Amino acid sequence: MAATIVEKIFSSRCGREVHAGEVVMAPLDGAMIHDITGPLAIRVFREMGGEEVFDPARVTMLFDHQIPADSIPAAENQADMREFAREQGILNYDIREGVCHQVMVEKGRVAPGEIVVGADSHTCMYGAVGAFATGIGSTDMGFALKFGALYFRVPESIHLEVHGAFSPRVGAKDLILEITGDIGADGATYQALEFSGESVHRLSMAERMTCCNMAIEMGGKTGIVPPDEVTWSYIKDRRGVSPFPLASDPGARYNEKRSYDVSQLAPKVAVPHNVDQVVDVGRVAGTPIDQVFIGSCTNGRYEDLALVAEVLGDRSFSDRVRVIIIPASRDEYLKSLRAGLIERFVTAGGLVEAPCCGPCMGGAFGLLAPGETSLSTSNRNFRGRQGSTEAEVYLCSPATAAASAIKGEITDPREV
Amino acid sequence: MRVWKFGDNVDTDAIIPGRFLIINDARELAQHAFQGTRDEFRTEVAPGDVIVAGRNFGCGSSREHAPLALSGAGVTVIVAASFARIFYRNAINLGILPMVCHDVGSIRDGEEVRIDLNKGVIETGGKTYTTEPVPPFLRAIFDAGGLVPYARALREVS
Numbered sequence: 001m002a003a004t005i006v007e008k009i010f011s012s013r014c015g016r017e018v019h020a021g022e023v024v025m026a027p028l029d030g031a032m033i034h035d036i037t038g039p040l041a042i043r044v045f046r047e048m049g050g051e052e053v054f055d056p057a058r059v060t061m062l063f064d065h066q067i068p069a070d071s072i073p074a075a076e077n078q079a080d081m082r083e084f085a086r087e088q089g090i091l092n093y094d095i096r097e098g099v100c101h102q103v104m105v106e107k108g109r110v111a112p113g114e115i116v117v118g119a120d121s122h123t124c125m126y127g128a129v130g131a132f133a134t135g136i137g138s139t140d141m142g143f144a145l146k147f148g149a150l151y152f153r154v155p156e157s158i159h160l161e162v163h164g165a166f167s168p169r170v171g172a173k174d175l176i177l178e179i180t181g182d183i184g185a186d187g188a189t190y191q192a193l194e195f196s197g198e199s200v201h202r203l204s205m206a207e208r209m210t211c212c213n214m215a216i217e218m219g220g221k222t223g224i225v226p227p228d229e230v231t232w233s234y235i236k237d238r239r240g241v242s243p244f245p246l247a248s249d250p251g252a253r254y255n256e257k258r259s260y261d262v263s264q265l266a267p268k269v270a271v272p273h274n275v276d277q278v279v280d281v282g283r284v285a286g287t288p289i290d291q292v293f294i295g296s297c298t299n300g301r302y303e304d305l306a307l308v309a310e311v312l313g314d315r316s317f318s319d320r321v322r323v324i325i326i327p328a329s330r331d332e333y334l335k336s337l338r339a340g341l342i343e344r345f346v347t348a349g350g351l352v353e354a355p356c357c358g359p360c361m362g363g364a365f366g367l368l369a370p371g372e373t374s375l376s377t378s379n380r381n382f383r384g385r386q387g388s389t390e391a392e393v394y395l396c397s398p399a400t401a402a403a404s405a406i407k408g409e410i411t412d413p414r415e416v
Numbered sequence: 417m418r419v420w421k422f423g424d425n426v427d428t429d430a431i432i433p434g435r436f437l438i439i440n441d442a443r444e445l446a447q448h449a450f451q452g453t454r455d456e457f458r459t460e461v462a463p464g465d466v467i468v469a470g471r472n473f474g475c476g477s478s479r480e481h482a483p484l485a486l487s488g489a490g491v492t493v494i495v496a497a498s499f500a501r502i503f504y505r506n507a508i509n510l511g512i513l514p515m516v517c518h519d520v521g522s523i524r525d526g527e528e529v530r531i532d533l534n535k536g537v538i539e540t541g542g543k544t545y546t547t548e549p550v551p552p553f554l555r556a557i558f559d560a561g562g563l564v565p566y567a568r569a570l571r572e573v574s
Protein backbone atom coordinates (compact mmCIF):
# COMPACT_ATOMS: atom_id res chain seq x y z
CA MET A 1 0.00 0.00 0.00
CA ALA A 2 1.37 3.44 -0.96
CA ALA A 3 2.76 5.23 2.08
CA THR A 4 3.82 8.72 3.11
CA ILE A 5 7.36 9.34 4.30
CA VAL A 6 6.11 9.48 7.89
CA GLU A 7 4.29 6.14 7.58
CA LYS A 8 7.47 4.67 6.09
CA ILE A 9 9.59 5.90 9.00
CA PHE A 10 7.19 4.34 11.50
CA SER A 11 6.97 1.09 9.51
CA SER A 12 10.71 0.79 9.29
CA ARG A 13 11.31 1.54 12.97
CA CYS A 14 8.43 -0.66 14.17
CA GLY A 15 9.47 -3.55 11.95
CA ARG A 16 6.05 -3.97 10.34
CA GLU A 17 3.85 -2.04 7.98
CA VAL A 18 1.84 0.57 9.86
CA HIS A 19 -0.47 3.28 8.59
CA ALA A 20 -1.89 6.59 9.68
CA GLY A 21 -4.35 6.32 12.52
CA GLU A 22 -2.75 3.29 14.20
CA VAL A 23 -1.45 3.66 17.74
CA VAL A 24 2.00 2.08 17.96
CA MET A 25 4.74 1.71 20.53
CA ALA A 26 7.77 2.88 18.58
CA PRO A 27 11.47 2.67 19.51
CA LEU A 28 13.28 6.00 19.86
CA ASP A 29 16.52 6.99 18.17
CA GLY A 30 17.02 10.06 20.29
CA ALA A 31 15.64 12.13 23.12
CA MET A 32 16.40 15.72 24.14
CA ILE A 33 15.81 17.52 27.43
CA HIS A 34 16.58 21.11 28.41
CA ASP A 35 16.67 23.22 31.55
CA ILE A 36 12.93 23.93 31.68
CA THR A 37 11.36 20.57 30.94
CA GLY A 38 14.25 18.37 32.07
CA PRO A 39 13.80 18.55 35.85
CA LEU A 40 10.19 17.30 35.66
CA ALA A 41 11.16 14.56 33.19
CA ILE A 42 13.92 13.32 35.50
CA ARG A 43 11.52 13.33 38.44
CA VAL A 44 9.02 11.27 36.45
CA PHE A 45 11.76 8.89 35.28
CA ARG A 46 12.58 8.22 38.93
CA GLU A 47 8.93 7.93 39.97
CA MET A 48 8.52 5.25 37.31
CA GLY A 49 11.29 3.30 38.98
CA GLY A 50 13.91 4.37 36.44
CA GLU A 51 17.51 3.69 37.43
CA GLU A 52 19.37 3.78 34.14
CA VAL A 53 18.25 5.62 31.00
CA PHE A 54 17.55 3.33 28.04
CA ASP A 55 20.72 4.32 26.19
CA PRO A 56 22.87 7.21 27.44
CA ALA A 57 24.34 7.70 23.95
CA ARG A 58 20.92 8.56 22.54
CA VAL A 59 20.01 11.15 25.15
CA THR A 60 21.03 14.79 24.78
CA MET A 61 20.88 17.36 27.54
CA LEU A 62 21.50 21.08 27.32
CA PHE A 63 20.50 24.36 28.89
CA ASP A 64 19.24 27.23 26.77
CA HIS A 65 16.08 28.81 28.20
CA GLN A 66 17.34 30.51 31.33
CA ILE A 67 21.07 30.77 30.91
CA PRO A 68 23.37 31.70 32.43
CA ALA A 69 21.12 30.89 35.40
CA ASP A 70 19.12 34.02 36.16
CA SER A 71 17.71 32.98 39.52
CA ILE A 72 18.60 30.60 42.32
CA PRO A 73 15.80 28.12 41.45
CA ALA A 74 17.04 28.07 37.82
CA ALA A 75 20.58 27.43 39.07
CA GLU A 76 19.32 24.59 41.28
CA ASN A 77 17.43 22.99 38.40
CA GLN A 78 20.56 23.11 36.25
CA ALA A 79 22.75 21.75 39.04
CA ASP A 80 20.38 18.79 39.53
CA MET A 81 20.38 18.07 35.82
CA ARG A 82 24.20 18.18 35.64
CA GLU A 83 24.31 15.66 38.42
CA PHE A 84 21.86 13.42 36.57
CA ALA A 85 23.93 13.65 33.36
CA ARG A 86 27.10 12.67 35.24
CA GLU A 87 25.42 9.79 37.00
CA GLN A 88 23.88 8.48 33.76
CA GLY A 89 26.75 9.20 31.39
CA ILE A 90 24.51 11.40 29.22
CA LEU A 91 25.99 13.93 26.81
CA ASN A 92 25.40 17.34 28.40
CA TYR A 93 26.18 20.41 26.30
CA ASP A 94 25.28 22.50 29.36
CA ILE A 95 25.15 26.24 28.58
CA ARG A 96 27.87 26.09 25.92
CA GLU A 97 26.15 25.39 22.62
CA GLY A 98 22.93 27.34 22.25
CA VAL A 99 19.26 26.73 21.48
CA CYS A 100 18.33 23.05 21.81
CA HIS A 101 16.82 22.45 18.38
CA GLN A 102 19.60 24.13 16.45
CA VAL A 103 22.17 22.20 18.45
CA MET A 104 20.41 18.84 17.93
CA VAL A 105 20.44 19.27 14.18
CA GLU A 106 23.86 20.82 13.73
CA LYS A 107 25.61 18.32 16.04
CA GLY A 108 24.12 15.41 14.08
CA ARG A 109 22.01 14.19 17.00
CA VAL A 110 19.29 13.41 14.48
CA ALA A 111 19.44 11.79 11.02
CA PRO A 112 17.04 10.96 8.18
CA GLY A 113 14.57 8.17 8.93
CA GLU A 114 14.95 8.38 12.70
CA ILE A 115 12.28 8.87 15.34
CA VAL A 116 13.42 11.51 17.82
CA VAL A 117 11.53 13.18 20.65
CA GLY A 118 12.30 16.30 22.60
CA ALA A 119 10.69 17.74 25.69
CA ASP A 120 9.94 20.93 23.79
CA SER A 121 7.24 21.68 21.26
CA HIS A 122 9.56 22.92 18.48
CA THR A 123 11.26 19.52 18.23
CA CYS A 124 9.19 19.25 15.04
CA MET A 125 12.03 21.26 13.44
CA TYR A 126 14.24 18.17 12.98
CA GLY A 127 11.99 17.08 10.15
CA ALA A 128 14.18 19.44 8.14
CA VAL A 129 16.67 16.56 7.92
CA GLY A 130 14.01 13.98 7.06
CA ALA A 131 13.43 12.57 10.54
CA PHE A 132 10.14 12.14 12.35
CA ALA A 133 10.60 14.39 15.36
CA THR A 134 8.01 15.66 17.76
CA GLY A 135 7.66 17.53 21.02
CA ILE A 136 6.41 15.74 24.12
CA GLY A 137 5.71 16.62 27.73
CA SER A 138 7.82 15.73 30.72
CA THR A 139 5.87 12.64 31.77
CA ASP A 140 6.16 11.18 28.28
CA MET A 141 9.85 12.04 28.43
CA GLY A 142 10.25 10.25 31.76
CA PHE A 143 8.72 7.19 30.10
CA ALA A 144 10.90 7.64 27.00
CA LEU A 145 14.10 7.88 29.08
CA LYS A 146 13.24 4.69 30.92
CA PHE A 147 11.92 2.52 28.09
CA GLY A 148 13.49 4.01 24.94
CA ALA A 149 10.07 3.78 23.32
CA LEU A 150 6.85 5.74 23.29
CA TYR A 151 3.31 5.36 22.08
CA PHE A 152 2.38 7.37 19.00
CA ARG A 153 -0.63 7.67 16.82
CA VAL A 154 0.89 7.43 13.33
CA PRO A 155 -0.16 10.76 11.88
CA GLU A 156 -1.96 11.56 8.68
CA SER A 157 -0.13 14.07 6.51
CA ILE A 158 -0.87 17.37 4.80
CA HIS A 159 0.99 17.79 1.52
CA LEU A 160 2.41 21.24 0.83
CA GLU A 161 3.78 21.73 -2.65
CA VAL A 162 5.82 24.87 -3.21
CA HIS A 163 6.73 26.37 -6.59
CA GLY A 164 8.31 29.53 -7.91
CA ALA A 165 11.24 31.67 -6.84
CA PHE A 166 11.08 34.12 -3.94
CA SER A 167 11.49 37.79 -4.73
CA PRO A 168 14.41 39.52 -2.99
CA ARG A 169 14.00 39.91 0.78
CA VAL A 170 11.09 37.48 0.85
CA GLY A 171 11.81 33.97 2.07
CA ALA A 172 11.06 30.86 4.07
CA LYS A 173 9.66 32.71 7.10
CA ASP A 174 7.18 34.61 4.93
CA LEU A 175 6.13 31.34 3.33
CA ILE A 176 5.57 29.54 6.61
CA LEU A 177 3.67 32.51 8.05
CA GLU A 178 1.46 32.48 4.96
CA ILE A 179 0.84 28.74 5.38
CA THR A 180 0.09 29.20 9.10
CA GLY A 181 -2.43 31.89 8.26
CA ASP A 182 -4.13 29.57 5.77
CA ILE A 183 -4.16 26.39 7.82
CA GLY A 184 -4.87 28.11 11.14
CA ALA A 185 -3.65 27.49 14.69
CA ASP A 186 -5.29 24.06 14.90
CA GLY A 187 -5.70 23.11 11.24
CA ALA A 188 -2.91 20.54 11.32
CA THR A 189 -3.63 19.01 14.75
CA TYR A 190 -2.32 15.40 14.96
CA GLN A 191 -0.96 15.65 11.40
CA ALA A 192 2.43 15.88 9.75
CA LEU A 193 3.20 18.69 7.32
CA GLU A 194 5.15 17.35 4.38
CA PHE A 195 6.94 19.99 2.30
CA SER A 196 7.76 19.26 -1.32
CA GLY A 197 8.09 20.84 -4.73
CA GLU A 198 11.06 22.33 -6.58
CA SER A 199 11.18 25.43 -4.41
CA VAL A 200 11.52 23.36 -1.24
CA HIS A 201 14.43 21.45 -2.70
CA ARG A 202 16.13 24.76 -3.48
CA LEU A 203 15.87 25.85 0.15
CA SER A 204 18.96 25.76 2.35
CA MET A 205 18.94 23.64 5.50
CA ALA A 206 18.50 26.86 7.49
CA GLU A 207 15.34 27.72 5.56
CA ARG A 208 13.97 24.19 5.86
CA MET A 209 14.44 24.43 9.60
CA THR A 210 12.47 27.69 9.67
CA CYS A 211 9.58 25.97 7.87
CA CYS A 212 9.52 22.75 9.90
CA ASN A 213 9.97 24.69 13.17
CA MET A 214 6.57 26.28 12.81
CA ALA A 215 4.55 23.10 12.11
CA ILE A 216 3.52 23.11 15.78
CA GLU A 217 1.98 26.57 15.36
CA MET A 218 -0.68 24.82 13.28
CA GLY A 219 -1.01 22.03 15.83
CA GLY A 220 1.17 19.77 13.65
CA LYS A 221 3.02 16.80 15.03
CA THR A 222 6.01 17.34 12.82
CA GLY A 223 7.12 19.16 9.70
CA ILE A 224 9.17 17.09 7.28
CA VAL A 225 11.21 17.61 4.13
CA PRO A 226 12.07 14.35 2.34
CA PRO A 227 15.87 14.10 2.21
CA ASP A 228 17.62 15.21 -0.98
CA GLU A 229 21.19 16.12 -1.91
CA VAL A 230 21.11 19.19 0.33
CA THR A 231 20.12 17.00 3.29
CA TRP A 232 22.63 14.25 2.62
CA SER A 233 25.54 16.61 2.22
CA TYR A 234 24.53 18.37 5.47
CA ILE A 235 24.27 15.01 7.28
CA LYS A 236 27.46 13.55 5.85
CA ASP A 237 29.85 15.61 7.94
CA ARG A 238 27.70 15.34 11.01
CA ARG A 239 26.71 11.68 11.13
CA GLY A 240 28.50 10.01 8.28
CA VAL A 241 25.40 8.06 7.21
CA SER A 242 25.21 7.18 3.52
CA PRO A 243 22.21 8.30 1.50
CA PHE A 244 19.31 5.86 1.20
CA PRO A 245 15.97 6.35 -0.54
CA LEU A 246 13.33 7.89 1.72
CA ALA A 247 10.30 9.58 0.17
CA SER A 248 6.56 9.28 -0.04
CA ASP A 249 5.16 6.89 -2.63
CA PRO A 250 3.19 8.27 -5.54
CA GLY A 251 -0.41 7.66 -4.58
CA ALA A 252 0.24 8.00 -0.83
CA ARG A 253 -2.84 9.23 1.00
CA TYR A 254 -3.00 12.79 2.34
CA ASN A 255 -5.67 14.48 4.39
CA GLU A 256 -5.19 17.61 2.39
CA LYS A 257 -3.05 19.00 -0.43
CA ARG A 258 -2.11 22.64 -0.83
CA SER A 259 0.05 24.29 -3.39
CA TYR A 260 1.92 27.59 -3.13
CA ASP A 261 3.53 29.80 -5.73
CA VAL A 262 6.00 31.97 -3.87
CA SER A 263 6.92 34.26 -6.76
CA GLN A 264 4.16 36.71 -5.81
CA LEU A 265 4.58 36.31 -2.05
CA ALA A 266 4.89 39.52 -0.01
CA PRO A 267 6.68 39.80 3.35
CA LYS A 268 4.28 38.57 6.04
CA VAL A 269 3.63 39.59 9.63
CA ALA A 270 1.67 37.71 12.32
CA VAL A 271 -0.17 40.29 14.40
CA PRO A 272 -1.02 39.99 18.13
CA HIS A 273 -1.97 37.64 19.73
CA ASN A 274 -2.18 34.57 17.51
CA VAL A 275 0.37 33.12 15.12
CA ASP A 276 -2.30 32.48 12.49
CA GLN A 277 -3.36 36.13 12.27
CA VAL A 278 -1.15 36.82 9.30
CA VAL A 279 -1.18 39.89 7.05
CA ASP A 280 1.03 41.40 4.33
CA VAL A 281 3.57 43.72 5.94
CA GLY A 282 1.96 46.67 4.15
CA ARG A 283 -1.15 46.32 6.32
CA VAL A 284 0.78 47.08 9.52
CA ALA A 285 3.61 49.20 8.12
CA GLY A 286 4.17 52.29 10.26
CA THR A 287 3.29 50.58 13.57
CA PRO A 288 5.81 51.97 16.11
CA ILE A 289 7.91 49.36 17.91
CA ASP A 290 9.91 49.44 21.15
CA GLN A 291 11.94 46.28 20.76
CA VAL A 292 13.16 44.04 17.97
CA PHE A 293 14.30 40.50 18.71
CA ILE A 294 16.30 38.69 16.05
CA GLY A 295 17.09 35.11 17.01
CA SER A 296 15.45 31.86 18.27
CA CYS A 297 15.31 28.36 16.82
CA THR A 298 13.13 29.75 14.03
CA ASN A 299 15.45 32.45 12.70
CA GLY A 300 18.72 32.74 14.61
CA ARG A 301 21.04 31.11 12.10
CA TYR A 302 23.95 32.60 10.16
CA GLU A 303 21.84 32.90 7.00
CA ASP A 304 19.26 34.92 8.93
CA LEU A 305 21.85 37.22 10.43
CA ALA A 306 23.55 37.67 7.05
CA LEU A 307 20.21 38.81 5.64
CA VAL A 308 19.83 41.28 8.50
CA ALA A 309 23.30 42.66 7.75
CA GLU A 310 22.48 42.90 4.05
CA VAL A 311 19.35 44.96 4.74
CA LEU A 312 21.18 47.04 7.34
CA GLY A 313 24.11 47.98 5.11
CA ASP A 314 26.16 50.65 6.83
CA ARG A 315 23.17 52.27 8.51
CA SER A 316 22.34 52.31 12.23
CA PHE A 317 19.33 50.94 14.08
CA SER A 318 16.79 53.54 15.16
CA ASP A 319 17.39 55.15 18.58
CA ARG A 320 13.76 54.45 19.39
CA VAL A 321 14.15 50.66 19.43
CA ARG A 322 16.09 48.22 21.53
CA VAL A 323 17.53 45.70 19.10
CA ILE A 324 18.45 42.34 20.65
CA ILE A 325 20.26 39.89 18.37
CA ILE A 326 21.01 36.34 19.50
CA PRO A 327 22.68 33.74 17.28
CA ALA A 328 20.98 30.36 17.76
CA SER A 329 24.15 28.46 18.55
CA ARG A 330 27.86 28.77 19.18
CA ASP A 331 28.59 27.59 15.63
CA GLU A 332 26.21 30.14 14.14
CA TYR A 333 27.73 32.80 16.39
CA LEU A 334 31.25 31.94 15.25
CA LYS A 335 30.25 31.97 11.57
CA SER A 336 28.63 35.36 12.06
CA LEU A 337 31.60 36.64 14.01
CA ARG A 338 34.10 35.58 11.35
CA ALA A 339 31.98 37.16 8.63
CA GLY A 340 32.03 40.48 10.48
CA LEU A 341 28.29 40.48 11.17
CA ILE A 342 28.57 40.83 14.92
CA GLU A 343 30.77 43.89 14.66
CA ARG A 344 28.32 45.40 12.17
CA PHE A 345 25.37 44.85 14.53
CA VAL A 346 27.16 46.27 17.55
CA THR A 347 28.33 49.28 15.55
CA ALA A 348 24.75 49.86 14.40
CA GLY A 349 23.57 49.98 18.03
CA GLY A 350 22.37 46.39 18.45
CA LEU A 351 22.79 44.32 21.58
CA VAL A 352 24.30 40.92 20.72
CA GLU A 353 23.84 38.22 23.35
CA ALA A 354 25.39 34.78 23.69
CA PRO A 355 23.44 31.88 22.14
CA CYS A 356 20.25 31.08 24.12
CA CYS A 357 16.46 31.45 23.82
CA GLY A 358 16.55 35.00 25.16
CA PRO A 359 13.31 37.00 25.00
CA CYS A 360 11.53 34.33 22.90
CA MET A 361 9.90 32.70 25.90
CA GLY A 362 9.76 35.67 28.24
CA GLY A 363 11.45 33.75 31.00
CA ALA A 364 14.95 35.15 31.18
CA PHE A 365 15.63 38.69 29.96
CA GLY A 366 14.47 41.23 27.42
CA LEU A 367 10.90 41.26 28.79
CA LEU A 368 8.32 43.80 27.64
CA ALA A 369 6.55 46.38 29.82
CA PRO A 370 2.77 46.92 29.64
CA GLY A 371 1.89 48.89 26.51
CA GLU A 372 5.12 48.04 24.68
CA THR A 373 5.34 46.52 21.22
CA SER A 374 7.90 44.03 20.02
CA LEU A 375 8.75 42.72 16.57
CA SER A 376 10.30 39.30 16.69
CA THR A 377 11.72 36.68 14.33
CA SER A 378 10.67 33.91 16.71
CA ASN A 379 7.59 31.71 16.43
CA ARG A 380 4.99 32.76 19.02
CA ASN A 381 3.17 35.99 19.73
CA PHE A 382 0.79 34.76 22.44
CA ARG A 383 -0.36 37.31 24.98
CA GLY A 384 2.33 37.52 27.66
CA ARG A 385 4.81 35.37 25.73
CA GLN A 386 7.58 37.99 25.91
CA GLY A 387 6.70 39.69 29.18
CA SER A 388 3.64 41.71 30.17
CA THR A 389 0.23 40.44 29.07
CA GLU A 390 -0.45 44.09 28.17
CA ALA A 391 2.39 44.05 25.60
CA GLU A 392 2.04 43.19 21.92
CA VAL A 393 4.27 40.91 19.86
CA TYR A 394 4.40 40.85 16.05
CA LEU A 395 6.26 38.07 14.21
CA CYS A 396 8.19 38.48 10.98
CA SER A 397 11.22 37.47 8.90
CA PRO A 398 14.80 38.58 9.61
CA ALA A 399 14.65 40.97 6.63
CA THR A 400 11.47 42.64 7.91
CA ALA A 401 12.93 42.81 11.43
CA ALA A 402 16.06 44.51 10.09
CA ALA A 403 14.18 47.06 7.99
CA SER A 404 11.86 47.84 10.91
CA ALA A 405 14.75 48.18 13.36
CA ILE A 406 16.29 50.79 11.07
CA LYS A 407 13.06 52.79 10.83
CA GLY A 408 11.72 52.29 14.37
CA GLU A 409 8.41 51.10 12.97
CA ILE A 410 7.17 48.07 11.06
CA THR A 411 8.61 48.45 7.56
CA ASP A 412 8.51 46.53 4.29
CA PRO A 413 12.08 45.26 3.76
CA ARG A 414 11.76 45.90 0.01
CA GLU A 415 11.38 49.60 0.69
CA VAL A 416 14.55 50.43 2.60
CA MET B 417 -18.08 22.39 41.31
CA ARG B 418 -18.35 25.25 38.89
CA VAL B 419 -17.51 25.87 35.27
CA TRP B 420 -14.57 28.08 34.35
CA LYS B 421 -15.35 29.04 30.77
CA PHE B 422 -12.60 29.97 28.30
CA GLY B 423 -12.56 30.74 24.58
CA ASP B 424 -10.59 29.29 21.65
CA ASN B 425 -6.81 28.84 21.43
CA VAL B 426 -5.98 29.05 25.13
CA ASP B 427 -2.21 28.56 24.99
CA THR B 428 0.07 27.07 27.63
CA ASP B 429 1.84 30.43 28.03
CA ALA B 430 -1.50 31.77 29.29
CA ILE B 431 -2.06 28.79 31.58
CA ILE B 432 1.37 29.23 33.13
CA PRO B 433 3.63 32.10 32.00
CA GLY B 434 7.26 31.37 31.12
CA ARG B 435 8.74 33.09 34.14
CA PHE B 436 7.21 30.51 36.51
CA LEU B 437 8.66 27.46 34.77
CA ILE B 438 11.48 27.25 37.29
CA ILE B 439 8.82 25.88 39.67
CA ASN B 440 8.26 22.12 39.56
CA ASP B 441 5.67 21.71 42.32
CA ALA B 442 2.00 21.39 41.31
CA ARG B 443 0.55 23.35 44.25
CA GLU B 444 3.04 26.17 43.85
CA LEU B 445 2.45 26.31 40.09
CA ALA B 446 -1.30 26.50 40.77
CA GLN B 447 -0.71 29.79 42.57
CA HIS B 448 0.30 31.28 39.19
CA ALA B 449 -2.24 29.58 36.91
CA PHE B 450 -3.64 32.07 34.37
CA GLN B 451 -1.70 34.87 36.08
CA GLY B 452 -2.08 38.03 34.03
CA THR B 453 -4.76 36.59 31.76
CA ARG B 454 -7.43 35.56 34.29
CA ASP B 455 -6.27 36.61 37.72
CA GLU B 456 -9.28 35.50 39.78
CA PHE B 457 -8.75 31.87 38.76
CA ARG B 458 -5.87 31.13 41.12
CA THR B 459 -7.63 32.53 44.17
CA GLU B 460 -11.17 31.33 43.50
CA VAL B 461 -10.72 27.92 41.88
CA ALA B 462 -11.84 24.99 44.05
CA PRO B 463 -10.97 21.31 43.76
CA GLY B 464 -13.35 19.59 41.35
CA ASP B 465 -14.04 22.70 39.30
CA VAL B 466 -14.20 22.07 35.57
CA ILE B 467 -12.58 24.05 32.78
CA VAL B 468 -14.76 24.37 29.68
CA ALA B 469 -13.13 25.84 26.59
CA GLY B 470 -13.46 26.24 22.85
CA ARG B 471 -11.12 24.94 20.17
CA ASN B 472 -7.43 24.09 20.48
CA PHE B 473 -7.14 24.22 24.27
CA GLY B 474 -3.53 24.03 25.48
CA CYS B 475 -1.85 25.01 22.21
CA GLY B 476 1.75 26.13 21.99
CA SER B 477 4.55 25.15 24.31
CA SER B 478 4.92 21.54 25.46
CA ARG B 479 5.41 22.67 29.05
CA GLU B 480 3.82 20.09 31.31
CA HIS B 481 3.84 22.79 33.97
CA ALA B 482 0.51 23.86 32.41
CA PRO B 483 -1.58 20.75 33.14
CA LEU B 484 0.45 20.32 36.34
CA ALA B 485 -0.63 23.78 37.52
CA LEU B 486 -4.25 22.88 36.77
CA SER B 487 -3.98 19.57 38.60
CA GLY B 488 -2.38 21.47 41.51
CA ALA B 489 -5.52 23.62 41.53
CA GLY B 490 -7.64 20.47 41.81
CA VAL B 491 -8.89 20.38 38.22
CA THR B 492 -9.31 16.79 37.03
CA VAL B 493 -11.57 17.29 34.03
CA ILE B 494 -11.27 19.71 31.11
CA VAL B 495 -13.99 19.86 28.48
CA ALA B 496 -13.17 21.51 25.16
CA ALA B 497 -14.30 21.57 21.57
CA SER B 498 -10.78 20.35 20.72
CA PHE B 499 -7.37 20.04 22.33
CA ALA B 500 -3.84 20.69 21.14
CA ARG B 501 -2.03 17.38 20.79
CA ILE B 502 0.82 17.71 23.29
CA PHE B 503 -1.45 19.15 25.98
CA TYR B 504 -3.94 16.31 25.45
CA ARG B 505 -1.25 13.70 26.02
CA ASN B 506 0.24 15.57 28.97
CA ALA B 507 -3.17 15.83 30.62
CA ILE B 508 -3.89 12.10 30.30
CA ASN B 509 -0.39 11.31 31.53
CA LEU B 510 -1.01 13.38 34.66
CA GLY B 511 -4.43 11.85 35.31
CA ILE B 512 -6.51 14.78 34.04
CA LEU B 513 -9.32 13.76 31.68
CA PRO B 514 -9.58 15.90 28.54
CA MET B 515 -13.14 15.46 27.23
CA VAL B 516 -13.98 16.53 23.70
CA CYS B 517 -17.42 18.09 23.23
CA HIS B 518 -18.19 20.12 20.10
CA ASP B 519 -21.21 21.70 21.62
CA VAL B 520 -19.70 23.75 24.48
CA GLY B 521 -20.89 27.11 23.13
CA SER B 522 -23.98 27.33 25.34
CA ILE B 523 -22.23 26.34 28.58
CA ARG B 524 -21.82 29.45 30.74
CA ASP B 525 -19.11 30.58 33.09
CA GLY B 526 -19.84 30.00 36.79
CA GLU B 527 -22.57 27.40 36.26
CA GLU B 528 -22.73 24.37 38.50
CA VAL B 529 -21.64 21.21 36.72
CA ARG B 530 -21.91 17.46 37.21
CA ILE B 531 -19.90 14.96 35.25
CA ASP B 532 -20.28 11.24 34.75
CA LEU B 533 -16.83 10.11 33.65
CA ASN B 534 -17.89 6.61 32.72
CA LYS B 535 -20.79 7.66 30.55
CA GLY B 536 -18.91 10.70 29.27
CA VAL B 537 -21.85 12.93 30.11
CA ILE B 538 -21.82 16.51 31.43
CA GLU B 539 -24.82 18.16 33.12
CA THR B 540 -24.89 21.90 33.50
CA GLY B 541 -27.40 24.74 33.20
CA GLY B 542 -30.24 22.19 33.05
CA LYS B 543 -28.80 20.59 29.92
CA THR B 544 -26.94 17.38 29.20
CA TYR B 545 -23.95 17.16 26.89
CA THR B 546 -22.34 14.02 25.51
CA THR B 547 -18.60 13.92 24.95
CA GLU B 548 -16.60 11.87 22.48
CA PRO B 549 -15.28 8.56 23.80
CA VAL B 550 -11.61 8.61 24.82
CA PRO B 551 -9.53 6.09 22.80
CA PRO B 552 -9.23 2.87 24.88
CA PHE B 553 -5.42 2.95 25.09
CA LEU B 554 -5.48 6.46 26.55
CA ARG B 555 -8.41 5.64 28.81
CA ALA B 556 -6.33 2.80 30.26
CA ILE B 557 -3.57 5.29 31.14
CA PHE B 558 -6.09 7.65 32.71
CA ASP B 559 -7.73 4.81 34.64
CA ALA B 560 -4.34 3.75 35.97
CA GLY B 561 -4.03 7.27 37.43
CA GLY B 562 -1.65 8.57 34.77
CA LEU B 563 1.45 7.40 32.94
CA VAL B 564 3.61 7.00 36.05
CA PRO B 565 1.44 4.33 37.70
CA TYR B 566 0.77 2.85 34.26
CA ALA B 567 4.51 2.56 33.60
CA ARG B 568 5.15 1.09 37.04
CA ALA B 569 2.74 -1.68 36.18
CA LEU B 570 4.37 -2.23 32.82
CA ARG B 571 7.07 -4.87 32.91
CA GLU B 572 8.32 -4.55 29.41
CA VAL B 573 7.62 -2.62 26.29
CA SER B 574 7.57 -4.49 23.05
Ligand code: SF4
Binds near residue numbers: 064099
Ligand atom coordinates in the same frame (compact mmCIF):
# COMPACT_ATOMS: atom_id res chain seq x y z
S1 SF4 C 1 14.12 29.81 20.97
FE1 SF4 C 1 12.02 30.07 21.68
S2 SF4 C 1 10.81 28.56 20.59
FE2 SF4 C 1 12.97 27.99 20.34
S3 SF4 C 1 13.35 26.51 21.98
FE3 SF4 C 1 13.89 28.54 22.78
S4 SF4 C 1 12.03 29.31 23.80
FE4 SF4 C 1 11.43 27.58 22.49
